[in-house]
Amino acid sequence: MIVVIADDITGAAELGGIGLRYGLRVRIASDVEITSEVDLLVIYTNARSMKKEEAVALMQHLTRKAKALHPSLFYKKTDSVLRGHVLSEMQAQMRVLGIEKGLLVPVNPLLGRTVKDGHYYLNEQLIHETSFSTDPEFPIRSSRIEDMLGETNIPVNVIAQGEALPEGIAVGEAQTMDDVKHWAQQKEENVFYAGGASFFDALLHTMHEPVSLREEKRLELATPLLFVSGTTFQKNRKKIHCLSSLVCYMPDAVYKQSLPSANEYDAWCSEIVFRLKKTGKAIVAIEERDEKAEAADLREKMSEVVRLVFQQTPVHELLIEGGSTAFGVIQKLGLQSFTPTEELAQGVVRMKANDKDNLHLTIKPGSYEWPAEWNF
Template identity: 25%
Template sequence: MAARLLVVADDLTGGLDTGVQFARQGASVRVVIDTARDSDWTRAQAQVIVAVTHSRHMPPGEAYDAVYAAVSAGRDAGIRHFYKKTDSALRGNIGAELAAALRASGAKSLAFLPAYPAMRRVTAGGIHLIDGVPVAQSVFGRDPFDPVRESDVARLISSQTDMPVSTGMTAGCGIRVLDAQTDDDLIRAGHALDEADALTVTAGCAGFAGTLPHLLGLECAARPSVPGLGEGLLVVCGSMNPITLAQLKHAERYGFRRAHVAPGRPAAPPTDARWLMLDACGFDAEAHGLAMGEARRRVAERLAAVYGELSADGGRTALITGGDTLRACMDRIGCTQLEPFAELFPGVVLAKAFTARGERLVISKSGGFGKETLLQDLRMVIEGKQTEE
């Protein structure tokens, strides 16, 4: 099976929440966890390949090179359509990576639609808004690892590239930023781009990705079914996002057990809890003399080590939040590719992880996604008291 679309994502959770937009409409999807280590990734047997470059926290020049290499490899493999997946809150190397995707694709222009209306993230007048607040003034402007300093999308892109940047559905070369405040806006933009033969390379998050299966003929009558989700939930939280922290606190009030797991804290968490949350909140990187990047890596590795121990019995389904932590956990079990097949709630993805010992189910989400009640809602799904959205 030859791939027809390559999605290039800067982090693993984002690759999954975008890949599932195609899977839920019947397309076959494979998420390649690390293109730098998987030399045969372009041969993945799927209509849609999601290549994860892990470039969100790289210097802009390195991020550019990683994306350029991925798109170039896709072209060499015969893929003709490309989607540069970006963070829905505009974190990361947005300008550098869009420029790399456009240049490597060989197209003249790239339409960028960063809106995700289902998650209350919209673009109006070129300004990106989170819950009605300019993104730089939202919680993402205070992100401890990658704060967003600019809400004007074109200006943010131009800070990392000298490629022409414009707003609106105008002809010409370079990067075009398009507004969208509703799903219908995204659909209309997609049809306009299709009519203009401008779908060779596009960019955005899971929001606009949801319009592409129909436009690119990737739909299928068969839809994947959701299997049973085990007998409990093991939450592995590597995110420090306030949205996720509120979810942990809410779940704790409703009977989840919570264990703090961090580098230098050898105490083992409880193993008999059916509903268990692991997190590294309270870990003080500065007190340990660690830079933020090194602290992020150590936290992810520590959480992954405990995940490997507690997930071996297969009794609980794991929910892993945070791209770095998800990557470390998959490395721990020897997984190099994932197959997303269901979206339990917006941005909350159920996937198969392929390992030498067989398949296992994994739920993932970005740290900035989900209602405060999310973990309790998932518990109700597992107990059969609520159906997924």
């Protein structure tokens, strides 16, 4: 069995989708499961949005449990642009596993995310000059890898191809998929592997052959369909704005109050339910405002209204944009385990909810593009 621990649920789903490419039986779960029914077990967390001490404690706990499964590969899925508490979590997990070397390859060249000469680039632009500089929780102020990791007390080495893997944690530079494959081909025992989806794909390729997935007709998503958007990325916000007939934006009264009343939630919920019943589709989103609010508070409010909607009307297809938003919604709905069924695009994976009948969930990172199936 292969075990992955991811720092958010969209990353977990992305790796689950990669597992499908190799014909693996995949389970995505909130805790370590002892089962012989899967080849790839992906554990999702919300560690990226936790306080550092809480995130480290959670990773230690899950790593101890996963260690007992004696996996053939243990992988840590991090954010591809290194948001979160990457080094502290890696260091703690390496101690649990008794491993002294760690290799982190966070890049995703297929999406223009690369590391060169110690700096991170997005489509050949230094990443701190892109929209990632306005991330509400982890704004990126520097493209220098050491600065992005933000842990001055934990040494890290940025290494290029041909350099030996040192003790401690190293970041492998890569600009192309061939560069990523190079790091995967250096695979050796007693090294803790971490990074993005591209590195995991390359590691799997050293262990399994990809399967030929039969070409099928374009997937038709089921209805009633609820789309929940928690992204701050302008390109995706503009797409939602163009679908105004389906959008139920968070009302002012809910946005501005720290504890909205039940009546205010009910009014918002009623609007969403009305659109679901009338058109079979509805979008829940937050309109851009000059007055800023705490990201955690907004996620809680979005998750609460989704819970109310599910109480009032059936939803068979749930689409969620943004990892922290997806985690909040899933917790509110009491969902814990999923079986991936289709990879619609890179990082966009449709899953069957194992805890609820007749519900499929599709999630993606807020910074990723919409697949064709999401263009209503």
